Amino acid sequence: MIAATEPSLTILIVEDEQAIRRFVRAALEGEGHRVHEADTVRRGLLEAGTRKPDLVVLDLGLPDGDGMDFIRDLRAWSGMPVLVLSARIEEYDKVEALDAGADDYLIKPFGVAELLARVRAVCRRQVRDPDGATLIVFGKVSVDLERRQVTRNDQPVRITPIEFRLLSTLITKPGKVLTHRQLLREVWGPAYVERGHYLRIYMGHLRQKLEADPTRPRYFLTETGIGYRFCLS
Amino acid sequence: MFDVADEVVLVDLPPDDLLQRLKEGKVYLPDQAERAIENFFRKGNLIALRELALRRTADQVDDEMQSYRQQVGDSAQPTREALLACVGPDPGADTLVRIASRLAGKLGCEWHALYVETPALQRLPGARRQAILDILKLAQELGAHTATLAATDAPLAVVAYAHQHRLAQLVVGRSRSSRRFPWQRPFAERLGRLAPELDLLVTARNDAPRRAVRQETARGDKEQGSPASLLRGYVAALLISLGTTLAATPLLPYFDLANIVMLFLLAVVGTAVKYGRGPAVLAAVANVAAFDLFFVPPRFSFAVHDWQYLLTFIVMLIVGLIVGQLTARFRYQAHVASAREQRTRHLYEMARELSGALVVEQVVEIGERCVEASFRVKARLLLPDEHDRLPPPPVQPGRPKADLSIAQWCFDRNAPAGIGTDTLPAASRLYLPLKAPMRTRGVLVLAPERQRWLLIPEQRRLLDTFAALIAIALERVHFVTVARDTLVKMESERQRNSLLAALSHDLRTPLTALIGLAETLALELTAEQSPHSEPLTAIHQQAVRMALLVNNLLDMAKLQAGGVRLRKDWQSLEELVGAAVRTLELPLRAHPLRLELDPRLPLVNCDAVLVERVLANLLENATKYTPPGAVIGVTASTEADRLIIEVWDEGPGLPTGREQVLFEKFTRGHAESAAPGVGLGLAICRVIIEAHGGEIHAANRASGGACFTFTLPLETPPPIEEAEDAPETS
Numbered sequence: 001m002i003a004a005t006e007p008s009l010t011i012l013i014v015e016d017e018q019a020i021r022r023f024v025r026a027a028l029e030g031e032g033h034r035v036h037e038a039d040t041v042r043r044g045l046l047e048a049g050t051r052k053p054d055l056v057v058l059d060l061g062l063p064d065g066d067g068m069d070f071i072r073d074l075r076a077w078s079g080m081p082v083l084v085l086s087a088r089i090e091e092y093d094k095v096e097a098l099d100a101g102a103d104d105y106l107i108k109p110f111g112v113a114e115l116l117a118r119v120r121a122v123c124r125r126q127v128r129d130p131d132g133a134t135l136i137v138f139g140k141v142s143v144d145l146e147r148r149q150v151t152r153n154d155q156p157v158r159i160t161p162i163e164f165r166l167l168s169t170l171i172t173k174p175g176k177v178l179t180h181r182q183l184l185r186e187v188w189g190p191a192y193v194e195r196g197h198y199l200r201i202y203m204g205h206l207r208q209k210l211e212a213d214p215t216r217p218r219y220f221l222t223e224t225g226i227g228y229r230f231c232l233s
Numbered sequence: 234m235f236d237v238a239d240e241v242v243l244v245d246l247p248p249d250d251l252l253q254r255l256k257e258g259k260v261y262l263p264d265q266a267e268r269a270i271e272n273f274f275r276k277g278n279l280i281a282l283r284e285l286a287l288r289r290t291a292d293q294v295d296d297e298m299q300s301y302r303q304q305v306g307d308s309a310q311p312t313r314e315a316l317l318a319c320v321g322p323d324p325g326a327d328t329l330v331r332i333a334s335r336l337a338g339k340l341g342c343e344w345h346a347l348y349v350e351t352p353a354l355q356r357l358p359g360a361r362r363q364a365i366l367d368i369l370k371l372a373q374e375l376g377a378h379t380a381t382l383a384a385t386d387a388p389l390a391v392v393a394y395a396h397q398h399r400l401a402q403l404v405v406g407r408s409r410s411s412r413r414f415p416w417q418r419p420f421a422e423r424l425g426r427l428a429p430e431l432d433l434l435v436t437a438r439n440d441a442p443r444r445a446v447r448q449e450t451a452r453g454d455k456e457q458g459s460p461a462s463l464l465r466g467y468v469a470a471l472l473i474s475l476g477t478t479l480a481a482t483p484l485l486p487y488f489d490l491a492n493i494v495m496l497f498l499l500a501v502v503g504t505a506v507k508y509g510r511g512p513a514v515l516a517a518v519a520n521v522a523a524f525d526l527f528f529v530p531p532r533f534s535f536a537v538h539d540w541q542y543l544l545t546f547i548v549m550l551i552v553g554l555i556v557g558q559l560t561a562r563f564r565y566q567a568h569v570a571s572a573r574e575q576r577t578r579h580l581y582e583m584a585r586e587l588s589g590a591l592v593v594e595q596v597v598e599i600g601e602r603c604v605e606a607s608f609r610v611k612a613r614l615l616l617p618d619e620h621d622r623l624p625p626p627p628v629q630p631g632r633p634k635a636d637l638s639i640a641q642w643c644f645d646r647n648a649p650a651g652i653g654t655d656t657l658p659a660a661s662r663l664y665l666p667l668k669a670p671m672r673t674r675g676v677l678v679l680a681p682e683r684q685r686w687l688l689i690p691e692q693r694r695l696l697d698t699f700a701a702l703i704a705i706a707l708e709r710v711h712f713v714t715v716a717r718d719t720l721v722k723m724e725s726e727r728q729r730n731s732l733l734a735a736l737s738h739d740l741r742t743p744l745t746a747l748i749g750l751a752e753t754l755a756l757e758l759t760a761e762q763s764p765h766s767e768p769l770t771a772i773h774q775q776a777v778r779m780a781l782l783v784n785n786l787l788d789m790a791k792l793q794a795g796g797v798r799l800r801k802d803w804q805s806l807e808e809l810v811g812a813a814v815r816t817l818e819l820p821l822r823a824h825p826l827r828l829e830l831d832p833r834l835p836l837v838n839c840d841a842v843l844v845e846r847v848l849a850n851l852l853e854n855a856t857k858y859t860p861p862g863a864v865i866g867v868t869a870s871t872e873a874d875r876l877i878i879e880v881w882d883e884g885p886g887l888p889t890g891r892e893q894v895l896f897e898k899f900t901r902g903h904a905e906s907a908a909p910g911v912g913l914g915l916a917i918c919r920v921i922i923e924a925h926g927g928e929i930h931a932a933n934r935a936s937g938g939a940c941f942t943f944t945l946p947l948e949t950p951p952p953i954e955e956a957e958d959a960p961e962t963s
Contacts, residue, residue, distance in 0.1 A: 019746030026753050061738055087741040092800075109745035109780045112752045197803035197836055197950055204805055208832055215811050215828045222812040225800070225842035 009123060010034045012053040014044035014070065015085065016063050020108075024057060027112045028119065041065040045073055048080070055122050058102070059085045060093060068093075068100055075101040081122045085110070095226050098179045105177065105226075121175035136171050138219050138232050141210050143171060150210070157209050162187060166202050167210075170220065170230040179227035203228060243290045248279035299341055316344035317400040318372065319391050321420065322354055322361060325406055326368045332436050333404040334375035346372035346379045347394055349387040369690050370653070379690045383569040385562060388423040395431060402432040463511070470504045470512035474519035478527055490528055494549055497524055501553040505560035513561065517553025521546050576695060579607035583699065587706035596710055600677070600703040601632075608696065609682045614667075614703070615640050616675040623676060633662060633680035640664050640676045647673045652681070653688045663687055665696060667704035674707040733791055740783045748776045785913040788846070792917060797843070797924035803836040803950050804844065806876065810867050813848035820856040824882075827866035834869055836950045837876050843921045844945070847929075850914040851880040851941045859884025863938070874947050875927070881940040886933040895931055918943070 011028055015021045016039045025035045036051050038044035041062050048056060056074070060067035071082055084097045087108040094105045103125075104118050134146040141152045145168055150157040159167070165187045170178065180199055184192045192198060203222075207214035221229045246254075255274060318333035320326045330346060337344035348369055354362075369379045378398075384390035395403060405421045418426075421435045477500040481493050497520040505513035525535055529542050537543065583603035590596045597614045604612040611633040615623045623641050628634070639657060643650040643664040650656040651663040663679040677700050681687045687696070751773035758766035807830045814821060814828070848867070855865045864883045869876060887895070896919040897912075915931075922929040922943045929943035 017742050017746065020742065020749065023746060023749035023753050027749070030753070087738045087745070108741045109748045109776075112749055112756070115749075195951070198953060200803055200805040200808065200836055201953060204807065204832060207807075214832065215807050215830055216814055216826075217811055221815065222808050224809065224812045224845045225840075 007123065008032045008034065009054040009119075010036070010051060011055045011057060011119070012036045012038065012044065012047050012051060013057045014038045014041070014047075014062065014067075015057070015059040016040070016061075017059070020059075020085075023112070024115065027115060031116060031119070033119075039063075041067075041070045041073075044070055048074060048078070053080060055119065056080060056082045057085065057119075058082055059087075060097060061087065068097060071097060071100045071102055081125070083118055083122065095179055095181075098177055098226065099181055103176050118175075125173070125175055138171070139212070141219075143167060145172070152210060159209065160205075163202055163205055163209075166199075167206055170228060171232075174230050174232040177223050177227055177229045183227060199228075241290055241293050243286065245283070245287070248276050248283065251279060252276065315342050315398070315400045316340070316402045316404055317391070317395050317398070318344060318346045318377065318404045319387075319406075319420075319424075320346055320348040320365060320368050320372070321387075321406060322357060322365060323406055326365070327371060329404060329406045329436050330368055330372045330375065330377070334372070334377065336404065336434070337376070344377050345394075345398060345400060346377040347391060348379075348381045349390045350381060350383050351385055351387055363685065366685075366688055366690070370688065373690060374655075381689065381691045383573075385566065388420065388427050391424060392428040392431070395428065400431075402434060404434045404436060407435050407437060466508035466512040467515050469508055470516040471519055473500050473504050474516055474523055476500075477520065478523045482527065485528060491545075493528055494524065494545060497521075497549065498552055498556070502556050502560060505557040506564065509564065510557055510561035513557025514554060517550055517557060520553065521550050524549065576607060579603060580695075580698065580702070583607075584702055587702060590706055590710060591713070593707065593710055596703065596706045600699075600706070604677070604679070604696075604699055607699070608679070608692065609686065611680040613678040613680075614675055615644075615678060616707070617644060621645075633678060635662060635664070635676075635678040636660065640678060644673055644676050652684055653693065663696075665700045667700050667707060669701075669704040669708035671708060674704045674711070677703065733787060736790075737787050740787070741780070744776060744780045744783065748773060748780065751776055785917065789913055789917055789920075792920045792924075797920060799840040799843070799924060801838050801840055804839055804841045805836055806830060806834050806869055806878065807832060809841060809845045810848055813845050813852055816845075816849050817852050817856065820853065821865070823861035824856060824859070824863060824865045827864055829866065829868045831869070834876070835871065835947060837945050838948050838950070839925055839945055840921075844925070847918045847921050847943065848878075848880065850918050854914060854941075855880060855882040855884070855939070858882075858939070871947065875944045876947050877942060877944050879940055879942045881934060881938060883936075883938040886937060887931055887939045889933070892931045892933075896929065 011033050013021055013024055013028075013035060015024070015037075018039075021037050021039075025037065028035050036047055036053065038047045039062075041064050044056075044058070044062075047053075058067050058070055062070070067084065071084075074080070074082065081103040082101065084094065084102045084105040085108060086094050086097070086105055094107075098105065103122060106114060106118060134144060136143045136145065141150065141157075143150050148164055150159050150164070150167070166183065169183060169186050178186075180196055181193045183199055184195065187202075188195070188198060203220060204214070207217050207220055211217045211220065219231055221231050223229055252274070316333050316337050318330055320330065333344055333346070346369060348365055354365075357365075369381065373379045380394065382390050382394065391403065394400075403424060405424065407419070407421065421433060424431075425433050477497055481496050484493060484496075500520060501513055501517045504516040522535075525537065525542075525546065526533060529537055529539075529545075531538060583599065586599045586603065587596060590599055593616065597616070600614050601612045604610065613626065613632050613635055615626060615635060615637075618624050621644075623637060623644055625637055626632075626635070639650050639660060639662075642656070643666050647666045647668060648654075648656065649663065649665050651660040652658060653663065661680065661684075663681065665677040665679070667674045667677055677696075679687070679696070686692065751769055755766055755769040755773055758769055810828060810830060814826065852865065852867075859865065859882045866879075866881050868879045868881070871877070896915045918941075919929050922945075926946045927944040929941070931939065931941050934940045
């Protein structure tokens with residue numbers, strides 16, 4: 001049913017565990033995607049270059065190197081989305097991968113449903129024309145990026161310039177995890193990347209103004225220790 | 234009024250011009266001006282006024298210059314203002330020191346007090362030397378840098394010192410021209426000739442106490458040296474004289490008299506070298522007499538036939554005296570030089586030994602040994618324990634006992650105490666703090682053989698140098714230890730982390746495959762309506778439980794092994810609760826959730842991942858141990874300097890008496906509970922909260938149900954610059 005509405009993608013799995021590759025492949029092929037596999041960083045980069053996949057599912061711990069190397073290498077010549085699989089116990093590895101340019105992450109062990117949801121989110125971002133949409137609507141809120149206007153229940157919402165910058169940064173990349181550093185750099189500038197408290201305060205403001213229940217946000221989700229994600233669903 | 238003015242503008246013109254202007258009526262009306270000129274503005278008054286105005290303005294400008302220099306901190310410039318007070322043996326030196334101090338105070342500059350010890354001064358009686366040392370000490374108390382130099386020519390040494398320290402103004406006492414050596418120029422004049430570029434301030438001489446001092450001198454002269462040793466020198470001089478005569482007598486037939494004189498001269502030199510100046514003078518006189526008596530014809534009579542021998546006697550006497558004098562001076566300088574060399578060598582040796590020391594005990598041993606070898610003292614090093622208290626050292630024979638309270642005072646204040654200091658000068662020990670760049674490292678206790686000896690500023694300075702060297706060595710050893718400990722800690726942490734990472738990877742990878750494959754298969758079988766779908770779903774569920782258990786165990790291992798490392802940042806509690814609730818979306822669906830969080834709660838500095846974990850664990854417990862439909866809530870409030878968070882429910886509550894046991898590892902409220910888990914959740918919560926400096930405890934609510942309360946310390950969050958972020962008016 002879903003496969004009918006979603007376009008079919010070419011997906012590359014870079015993972016050294018054969019058992020995991022097998023079920024990820026099964027799940028993705030069940031959705032109608034074309035799947036290629038690689039088990040090392042080197043092979044992975046080669047496959048990424050030749051197959052030109054729409055998405056890379058990447059394990060961070062590979063026998064011939066770090067997944068981080070893969071991302072940096074890939075980002076040098078391609079902006080293709082990367083979904084990271086992590087079994088590391090430190091949050092920091094994921095943050096590093098996301099900072100380096102990965103789009104999303106999954107912590108092992110993860111379920112098939114979770115995996116497919118993330119892949120779908122990436123697909124949607126791929127399909128959307130990033131320049132065309134200037135009006136973004138979620139729930140009862142609509143944001144006009146061009147005229148810098150925000151309405152909720154058709155009532156204009158007063159919003160400060162920095163809040164608007166934060167809002168537009170988040171909603172133009174729906175589903176993507178934006179790390180604290182990325183957001184601080186984009187909204188406040190490179191000098192502010194260590195000032196996490198700015199982000200907490202302003203995210204609080206945004207949620208107060210745009211979420212129905214700020215304590216249980218539906219759209220502006222917290223990825224604790226990592227960053228935020230705007231969830232359009 | 235003048236003094237409080239911020240700016241002073243001086244309008245100056247000669248008195249005659251002013252009078253002219255007055256007459257022209259430019260200041261007052263003509264008739265008033267006439268009266269003013271007669272009464273007040275007489276020329277003499279005007280000149281006096283002019284002088285006053287100019288002088289006050291000059292003072293003002295001077296002050297401004299001074300304060301400007303201080304602001305700029307321009308110390309690289311030659312300190313043209315710095316003073317050098319030359320302390321001499323003359324009485325009234327204390328007045329000189331006070332004048333210099335006052336001057337320096339007025340000029341706001343630093344000043345030095347210098348005493349040059351010449352051989353002549355070296356021979357001064359003890360009491361007078363003590364008086365000079367006291368004056369130097371007085372100078373030090375008045376804020377001077379003091380120095381004692383040993384040199385033969387005082388003015389030269391003073392000028393060299395002034396150049397070396399860039400002191401432009403010398404303060405000297407007016408000395409009377411020497412009575413003994415009337416040809417010698419006064420000290421000040423010689424200084425002026427040697428260094429015409431230096432300012433010379435000659436202070437008035439104060440003769441009043443002179444007599445008293447002279448009397449003391451007379452007494453002191455007798456005290457100097459032991460009479461026996463002095464006498465021995467003179468007796469020896471006579472014996473040498475006699476010996477020379479006896480030795481020369483058999484030579485008389487073979488040698489010319491002129492050559493025999495040489496032998497006598499040699500004897501004088503020998504006496505001077507061995508016994509010093511006084512005996513040398515005696516030997517010179519005795520030799521002349523002996524030569525006259527026994528060798529110059531007529532022999533055995535002091536009468537002289539040939540008048541030319543008178544010249545021989547005079548030359549002999551003068552040569553004897555000069556040689557004696559020079560030799561004695563040479564002896565003194567050699568003595569000073571060797572003492573200086575010895576001190577330098579001691580310092581060098583200690584520095585070398587200390588540089589090789591690797592442990593504190595070595596430093597202590599080397600320090601005590603070297604100080605004792607270099608000074609005539611007994612030394613003892615006291616080192617603080619980890620609470621900065623100086624523990625009583627073990628009593629060792631030959632080691633001085635120290636008053637611990639004085640030592641502690643010295644350590645705490647980082648200031649010397651005991652002999653020769655401002656604090657408890659009557660004590661029999663000297664306590665020197667071991668000042669290192671970072672902090673005080675201990676106290677050096679010294680028990681001198683003779684107290685006077687530690688009062689000499691030079692010696693004190695040298696001791697301070699020793700103390701500083703020891704302190705630096707202690708500090709170095711301390712940091713070596715710190716570095717080594719850190720390295721060991723880092724290494725063990727690295728090993729632990731890599732072990733945990735490997736374990737985590739090895740456990741999670743098969744679990745991931747298991748869960749994933751089971752899920753895929755279960756979905757397919759369910760779609761086919763196969764009877765095997767149910768056991769497959771059970772396999773999947775068990776695998777998920779297993780994964781949770783592994784997560785908990787790994788987390789506990791990570792938290793427990795070698796402490797928790799917090800990644801603190803400023804977090805909003807609302808956000809953390811929101812994130813925790815989202816991870817438990819499924820189990821929480823069966824419960825009404827009441828979140829009472831004020832959006833104005835302050836940010837809290839904590840590790841977001843770990844605190845979210847605490848909240849998630851507590852919420853998960855609430856869903857596990859309450860029947861579906863029971864209300865679960867989170868409430869937060871602030872109290873003084875902490876944030877109090879309560880996670881409560883309206884379930885059956887906790888088994889009474891077991892509230893605290895719950896937080897132990899592998900403990901569960903009801904041992905045979907059907908709810909899954911091994912009892913790690915609350916233990917993890919406690920470790921996390923305690924690492925943050927908070928508390929966690931559990932209780933039953935009065936209205937029924939359980940309530941878990943934890944606190945987090947509140948700090949002042951960093952400021953936010955909101956100025957640029959004005960709301961848009963649209």
